[in-house]
Structure formats: structure tokens, C-alpha cells
Amino acid sequence: MSTVENQLDELKAEIVSEVPDDISISDVQYEGPELVVYTRDPKKFAQNGDLIRQLASQLRKRITVRPDPDVLSVPDKAREQIMDVTPEEAGITDLDFHADTGEVVIEAEKPGMVIGRHGSTLREITQKVGWTPEVVRTPPIESSTVSNVRNFLKQERDERRDILERIGRQIHREEMSDDEWVRITTLGCCREVGRASFILSTPETRVLIDCGDKPGAEDEVPYLQVPEALGSGANSLDAVVLTHAHLDHSALIPLLFKYGYDGPIYCTEPTRDLMGLLTLDYLDVAAKEGRAPPYESEMVREAIKHCIPLEYGDVTDISPDIKLTLHNAGHILGSSIAHFHVGDGLYNVAFSGDIHYEDTRLFNGAVNEFPRVETLVLESTYGGRNDYQTDxxxxxxxxxxxxxxxxxxxxxxxxxxxxxxxxxxxxxxxxxxxxxxxxxxxxxxxxxxxxxxxxxxxxxxxxxxxxxxxxxxxxxxxxxxxxxxxxxxxxxxxxxxxxxxxxxxxxxxxxxxxxxxxxxxxxxxxxxxxxxxxxxxxxxxxxxxxxxxxxxxxxxxxxxxxxxxxxxxxxxxxxxxVDGFSGHADRQGLENFVKTMNPRPEKVLCVHGDEQSTQDLSSALYHEFNMRTFAPKNLETFRFL
The missing domain is CATH 3.40.50.10890 (Rossmann fold)
Known part of the structure; x- marks a missing residue:
């Protein structure tokens, strides 16, 4: 029996010992970073609102409870009961039942009214019908992208479940190395704006952060062919993390699947949808301009199928030795700062993606409160000495x-x-x-x-x-x-x-x-x-x-x-x-972002800016905060520890 099977058996035994005797546990499986618990008593689980939270805290896992298919109420009857439980003002527009997982997807104009205070209405739904509710918003402006993504993922549920189970086993596999080190390799966007791409590696894990193009220079792509990246095969990557959907960060994500990558992409839900929109348009523009597109539209669908959406603040295992947390970057819809916690308190790295530190009309300013960050990889688009934007x-x-x-x-x-x-x-x-x-x-x-x-x-x-x-x-x-x-x-x-x-x-x-x-x-x-x-x-x-x-x-x-x-x-x-509307922090904003971090990082890599901007910002941070700073070139590798 594999170590993952042993692990699942031990987790099942521990869960059985913790839940009340009248709640049965029929199976426990990994799906991506989540632990899925199957039960014949979903209504009793729902009655005890704190039980799932207590189990998640004790096991240090993200837990989803699903009913066994044979204990579910008939969809037509469940539909009536769900409509009775939820307020009419919630504006439910669709109910989609999936018997294989025991989930019902509820699409509503006002999802908050379906969820209820602290999830009370969701628990009531499960108590009444046994199905596990998942709530999504009905777009107030009809979006073909959102509709197409949702319909596609619905069609691909079976394959997606297989993908998630395989990814879950990879995440929770046994660690194979006793070495301890962390490295970052720069594959693009160093002393230049565009083609953002980095490799974060440990003895156990290799993660690609972003994979974009360079505006105005179609032939300049990230250095994916080097050994640290895809040189030893696309499936040497354990995970891909996408900070946001702008093409200089996302355009070549689908290319990874053309090269044979078959693993997860971690991002927020709006980043997933926007990536689909922008990369399909990227192919369309290339075709109209007579350029050979780097990949087919099928690869965009593969990327969407492999996305694992995360919410801001969720701490998520993405490999045996790395936990990922996404935080608001204030740049565009769903944009994230990616924080990586390596090992058991061994090392912490944050990749800023693109950030805007102050609030804008659209977004709250970027988050810069982390438990620990030893190294910060910081964008420098407006890092130049005189790059101060208008109020x-x-x-x-x-x-x-x-x-x-x-x-x-x-x-x-x-x-x-x-x-x-x-x-x-x-x-x-x-x-x-x-x-x-x-x-x-x-x-x-x-x-x-x-x-x-x-x-x-x-x-x-x-x-x-x-x-x-x-x-x-x-x-x-x-x-x-x-x-x-x-x-x-x-x-x-x-x-x-x-x-x-x-x-x-x-x-x-x-x-x-x-x-x-x-x-x-x-x-x-x-x-x-x-x-x-x-x-x-x-x-x-x-x-x-x-x-x-x-x-x-x-x-x-x-x-x-x-x-x-x-x-x-x-x-x-x-x-x-008219300056001042940029989604990027200006020089003062970048300095303030670092200045107000507590604790401040020991090292800062200034990237995603032209040569002068990265060097100016690197020098300023060094002199002002007495920290080690770098303005790396592409294809440099930094070892920490």
C-alpha cells in the first residue's frame, strides 16, 4: 500500500474517532489540496456547525464534506426544499445537481442570502436535503466568459475530479530529501517589463510563478528551455502559480500544456476567468496579424481545467514542503501577492506580482502583512528615481x-x-x-x-x-x-x-x-x-x-x-x-510597501522594471532600510539557506 493510502487510512481513523458515534465516515480522499470526507449522515454533520472547522484545525487540512450518493434526496424534491429555505430576494436563477459528488451548484443574484449569516442557510439546506451546496453569483451583466467557463467545467467534472485526485496524491506524497535549501531562478522580466516568470525550487519541489509575454516584442518569451524550468520535462514542475491575468504574466500559461504539463494552476477565481478571456483574444490577435499562434485554443481549455481557485488568505498545501497563500495585490481584479511558506518554518518568500499599495476607486490597496517574509520579489515598473505619479x-x-x-x-x-x-x-x-x-x-x-x-x-x-x-x-x-x-x-x-x-x-x-x-x-x-x-x-x-x-x-x-x-x-x-491611473505603485508606493512590512524582509529582488528603474529601486531600498537588495538579470539563480 502506498504511503498516501496509509496516510488516508490514518486520517479516516482519526476522523472516525473525533466525530460523534451516530455520524458514519464511509471514505476519505484527497482532491487537490482538499481532504474530502464522505458520509452517509450529511444532515447530522450540518447540524453540528463547528465540527468541520474543528476537524480542519486539528488535522491542519482544508476539509470538504460530501454525502454518499445513495443517501441523497431526489433532485426535484430537493429543488423545492432549497427554494423554500432560501429567501426569495436571493434571486436563485439555476440549480445544478451532481449526484456523483453529492453537490448542488446554486446560482443566485445575491449569493450572500443563500449562504446566510456565518453559513447558517447553507447548513439548513444540507440539513433539509443532504446535498452539499456550492454557491455562485449570477452575473448582473451577462458574461459569455463566465458562462463558458462554468459550462466547460461542468462538462469536464469527471476528468477534473480525476485530475484533482492525482494532484492531491502528489501534494501529500512523502518527502524524499533531507536537504534544506531554497532557490529562485529568473526566467524573465528582469531589467525589463514583461514576460514575467520565475522558478521557486527546493530539494522536493519546483514551482513556476507566472509565464507571460513581452508587450511589443512577440519573439521574446521566458527562458522556459533551461534545466531549472522545462529542460527536464514539463512535468518536472509540481505547480504553477499565476499572480494575475495580464498577458505579460499569463499569456504563455497554456503553452505549458502543449509542452506536456499536466499539473495544477493556482490562482483566484476571477484570474482564471480573465486568463481564459485574455489568452483566447491573444490567439485571435496573432491570427489576425498573420503570426503563428504559440498554442491552440484547446490548450487554454486545458489550463482552465487544471486551475485550482484559491481565496485570499487561504493557506494551502501545494507540495509536501510548500504552503501557498494568496493576498490582495490591489492591481487588477483577482490579482495576488503569492506568499510561499517552505518547510516547517524553514523559509518564506513572497512574489509581489504587480501591486498598487494605495486604495484606488476599484480595489483596496495591496496587503503587506505576512507572518514572515525572508525574501521579497518586488515589481519595479515605476521604481525609477523620478517615477512619482500624480495624486x-x-x-x-x-x-x-x-x-x-x-x-x-x-x-x-x-x-x-x-x-x-x-x-x-x-x-x-x-x-x-x-x-x-x-x-x-x-x-x-x-x-x-x-x-x-x-x-x-x-x-x-x-x-x-x-x-x-x-x-x-x-x-x-x-x-x-x-x-x-x-x-x-x-x-x-x-x-x-x-x-x-x-x-x-x-x-x-x-x-x-x-x-x-x-x-x-x-x-x-x-x-x-x-x-x-x-x-x-x-x-x-x-x-x-x-x-x-x-x-x-x-x-x-x-x-x-x-x-x-x-x-x-x-x-x-x-x-x-494623464498620469496617476496606473495599476502599479509608483516609487513612493513601492518604498512604503517595503517600509511598512513587519517584519521587513532580509532580501529584496527588484524585478519587472527597465534597467534604470530596477537599479534605482534596489539602491534606494538598500540605503534606506539597510537590507540586501538585488536588480537581477534574466537567468540568474539565487540560493537561500
């Missing part, structure tokens, strides 16, 4: 001035915006400004993936800033549903109508003007001197957005006009940059 109020005031001046001229405001994060921030600023009369009411057109990304934001309001979440939850005031917002879904014909019409605001992807519908908008509006092209986000080196920002007025359109030959136009529009 948010000043930024909003300048944006309103630009809008008002352009409106008075009868023109249009064209804002290249990242679909995820900056667009929703702009929507909140514009909606409030119109509501308060600071700017005139006018149509706000959303093009590209912005509408779909916004729909995903409305699906997960618990990840938004506290006061925004409360407005959506408790006051039924969803600013994303304001009447001014219009989804451009009629393509170039609708864009021409907008261009021929009166004053308007247009938010369009891509945010760095590297392709997408923004190219069509430049063709329609770029020659118009009454148009104001307004940059509100970071423009990476090598992108067309950066070149326009620096004064270039000749814009190559490629074959965007469908003629198959290169074409260009001359910009006559005004060009403005």
Missing part, C-alpha cells in the same frame, strides 16, 4: 478638464485602455463625474473586450474595494450599469456612426496601441484636430503607444483596412497623457 484627485481633475475642453470643441475623447483594470477605473471616474455634473453627459462607448471584462468584474464584486462592493451588494447601485455606457458590438460600421456623431468618450483596447479596435478608432478619429487621444496607462518601450506619446504622428495601420498591404495615416488629433 489621484489631481489625475481625475486633469481628465475632467481634458473631457470638458474637448466637449466644448465638439470633439471626442479617445482613450486607449487595458480591458482589465484601467477601463473599469475610467468607467467609475466618468460615471461619478457625469452624475455630479463635473462633466456633461454624453455617450461612453466601450470597444474590444472592455464590456466582457466589465461583466466579469460584476460577477466578483467581493474582490472590489469595500465601499464599491457595499454599493453593489447592499444599495443596489451598480455604477457599471449606468445608462451612458454603450457596448460597441456593430464593428466598423458602428464606429463610423460614432465618428460622424457628436461629442463622445471612447474607451478601446489595446491599452498600448499594439493592435485591436484602437487601430480602427485611430483611422476614424486620428486625423480630426478636435479629437483628443488620451493615454491613462503605462506605455511600454517598443509599443506604438509609447512612440505616439513621444511625438510620432505617422501611424502604421498594417492591414487593418483589409487590403492586405501596409498602410499609414498622419495624426492631427491632440495627444494628452
Amino acid at each position: 489621484q484627485e489631481d489625475s481625475e481633475r486633469k481628465l475632467k478638464d481634458v473631457i470638458n475642453e474637448t466637449y466644448d470643441e465638439g470633439g471626442k475623447i479617445l482613450i486607449p485602455a487595458f480591458a482589465v483594470g484601467r477601463s473599469q477605473e475610467m468607467m467609475l471616474v466618468i460615471e461619478e463625474a457625469m452624475r455630479s455634473g463635473d462633466i456633461p453627459e454624453m455617450p461612453v462607448h466601450l470597444d474590444g473586450m472592455i464590456w466582457e471584462a466589465t461583466a466579469i468584474h460584476t460577477t466578483y464584486p467581493e474582490y472590489l474595494r469595500d465601499d464599491l462592493r457595499d454599493r453593489i451588494f447592499h444599495e443596489d447601485e451598480n455604477p457599471f450599469l449606468a445608462d451612458q455606457f454603450n457596448h460597441i458590438d456593430g464593428g466598423d460600421e458602428e464606429r463610423q456612426e460614432v465618428a460622424d456623431g457628436g461629442p463622445a468618450i471612447i474607451l478601446s483596447t489595446s491599452g498600448m496601441v499594439t493592435g485591436g479596435p484602437i487601430m480602427s478608432w485611430l483611422e476614424h478619429l486620428g486625423p480630426d484636430p478636435d479629437t483628443t487621444l488620451t493615454f491613462v496607462g503605462y506605455q511600454a518601450q517598443g509599443t506604438l503607444g509609447r512612440r505616439i506619446q513621444k511625438g510620432q504622428d505617422k501611424v502604421p495601420l498594417g492591414n487593418s483596412r483589409g487590403r492586405g498591404r501596409s498602410d499609414s495615416l498622419t495624426l492631427n488629433c491632440n495627444v494628452e497623457t
